[in-house]
Amino acid sequence: MVGMMFCLALTAGESAKAQSVNNQEEQVHISAARTAGDLKQARFVLDISGPMPFTAFLLQKPYRLVMDLPAVSFEMAQGIAQVERGLVSNFRFGVINEGRSRVVLDLKGPARIAKAFGLPSVDGNPARAVVELEAVSEQQFTASSLQEVLHVGRNGKRSSQSKLVESVPLPRARAKNGRPVVVLDPGHGGIDTGAVSASGVKESALVLKFAKVLKKHLEAEAGVQVILTRESDKFISLGGRVNFAQAREADLFISIHADSVRESYVRGATVYTLSDRASDQVSAQLAQRENRSDLLAGMHIEEEDDVVADILISLTRRETANHSALYSRTLVGALKNSVRLSKTPARSAGFRVLKAPDIPSVLLELGFLSNRQDQSALTSKAWQEKAIRSIVASVKRFFAKRGSQQTGLLGPSKPRG
Ligand SMILES: [Zn+2]
Known part of the structure; x- marks a missing residue:
């Protein structure tokens, strides 16, 4: 049986690790986000200032797409209207932990991630992080999509796939010197x-x-x-x-x-x-x-x-x-x-x-x-x-x-x- 907390709840050690990795690279800026498509198929795009690794996975109750990013700065001039269309009903973004940012899309129904990849900057167009979604039935969702995490590397290619795993409990505290x-x-x-x-x-x-x-x-x-x-x-x-x-x-x-x-x-x-x-x-x-x-x-x-x-x-x-x-x-x-x-x-x-x-x-x-x-x-x-x-x-x-x-x-x- 799986517990309530999954790998997303970072321990202090993990977050420190994420931070130190991030410090070696220049912070990525996100300048725009948009969704293209309809209720059957949708393509979600983030315009980014440079190569950026990310992970993507789906959750249910309600159905959501989550993208975990390094610590990025969100500088989106346009409104959220360009994101909340087709399969996407709601859009949030922000810091999830030190060294990490997150984008959450509420979906109108069950879906699977058809593709997740990064594109380099070409002809003055910004680099992009892309996730393509396809509507599926509830049964298909439960059978395949849930708890699968896709990792996309800095080179824009899918690097690995893993399962959401339960987090390790925090270590017990040291002695307290008698003070409550x-x-x-x-x-x-x-x-x-x-x-x-x-x-x-x-x-x-x-x-x-x-x-x-x-x-x-x-x-x-x-x-x-x-x-x-x-x-x-x-x-x-x-x-x-x-x-x-x-x-x-x-x-x-x-x-x-x-x-x-x-x-x-x-x-x-x-x-x-x-x-x-x-x-x-x-x-x-x-x-x-x-x-x-x-x-x-x-x-x-x-x-x-x-x-x-x-x-x-x-x-x-x-x-x-x-x-x-x-x-x-x-x-x-x-x-x-x-x-x-x-x-x-x-x-x-x-x-x-x-x-x-x-x-x-x-x-x-x-x-x-x-x-x-x-x-x-x-x-x-x-x-x-x-x-x-x-x-x-x-x-x-x-x-x-x-x-x-x-x-x-x-x-x-x-x-x-
Ligand atoms: Zn409150």
């Missing part, structure tokens, strides 16, 4: 920017900056060790974020977001914990949107609709849920003295990023970028300082409470590997 480990998880990044406000503020950039400042204060004032799931604008899958926290034996996981919701009147900080049934309709929609992150980025995800229900069953998990609820209350209590909270500040829904069975986890919406007042609060230094002071206080209080509770499985006497 808090993993801060700035939401979204890279190809998935998250919410974007009317004035262009990006959730992924806002929460990253916030998390970096918060880390400094937590380490200086709360006696904890803090690790960020990402320090730059890169994509990490939801499962990758959970694995990251587990590999580092986190004692607390805080995912930080500033999302948009359809209801633009919704505003104020909100703390979410995991539940199989959402506390309200807005939360249900929010979790659904958040859980689409991997899909948007062209990750191969397994069906796992029952996963949230499952993880609430076992004893460890119930214990973890209690601790998550304890931290949620502590955080809401601290925030309420300093910043505006939403009408119901403690909510729950099926967020996949909160599913570590053994780590108390919350998702903090600093506020909502879909609300104008929230947007100006969140981008002001005064607001950020107040919020950070409260979060630091909540973390201190949480570990103090837990220290005095001695609650079995997750108590402070937990052995360290």
Whole structure:
């Protein structure tokens, strides 16, 4: 059986390797992208500044073509209208990890890659990376296309073919010197920017900056060790974020977001914990949107609709849920003295990023970028300082409470590997 994470979720080592390879070559610029063809056959073309190796593969649910490229710069003047035609219904591109970029095309139906190749620059025309698609039946797709990765070399020729393989789990963390480990998880990044406000503020950039400042204060004032799931604008899958926290034996996981919701009147900080049934309709929609992150980025995800229900069953998990609820209350209590909270500040829904069975986890919406007042609060230094002071206080209080509770499985006497 294959797990949820595939080779696309790069480990730190792999990404470093990709980076060093890339540094030896000049960065490729992509100046245009277009699709020609119809619903039966389509040819997708990227205009590129020079030779570029790439890989291409297909995914289903929904059907997508993914092209993985070295770190390129996208400088496309034309709109996406030239791509979204024929078999192609949707087009995204961006950084997927340090040293790597990705293009994702949503397809209108099952297809196979008929050809993938590169063309050199001729007569002043730019070099090109080309993928040709052919519509196939669902059965044909399942039989052949899925999980096949085509590699095209710098010379434009198909170099090899491989299968999508499961990623290797991250190595266990080293000893922790007795300080609790808090993993801060700035939401979204890279190809998935998250919410974007009317004035262009990006959730992924806002929460990253916030998390970096918060880390400094937590380490200086709360006696904890803090690790960020990402320090730059890169994509990490939801499962990758959970694995990251587990590999580092986190004692607390805080995912930080500033999302948009359809209801633009919704505003104020909100703390979410995991539940199989959402506390309200807005939360249900929010979790659904958040859980689409991997899909948007062209990750191969397994069906796992029952996963949230499952993880609430076992004893460890119930214990973890209690601790998550304890931290949620502590955080809401601290925030309420300093910043505006939403009408119901403690909510729950099926967020996949909160599913570590053994780590108390919350998702903090600093506020909502879909609300104008929230947007100006969140981008002001005064607001950020107040919020950070409260979060630091909540973390201190949480570990103090837990220290005095001695609650079995997750108590402070937990052995360290
Ligand atoms: Zn978000």
